Amino acid sequence: MKSFDFEAVVYDSNVFCNGCLPAGVEVDDDVVCPIFAGSELDYAPVCCECGQVHDYMSIISKDKEDS
Secondary structure, X not given: OOOOOOOEEEEOOEEEEXXXXXXXXXXOOOOXXXXXXXXXXXXXXXXXXXXXXXXXXXXXXXXXXXX
C-alpha cells in the first residue's frame, strides 16, 4: 500500500469504509476526508457502519513515544 492510498474516510465526524459511505456521498466529495496509509494515529479507526478495524496506517502507542 502506498502512503497516498486509503480504505477509510471521515465523513460527518464518523469513520466509514470507502464502500460504507451513506447513499449519495462519494469518496471524492469535498466533505469527505481520507485517512491515508501514511497517517500516524493513536488508535485504529473503526467503521461506524460495519465495524471494520482499519489498521493499515501507523498506529502510535504511548509506550513507543516514551522510548
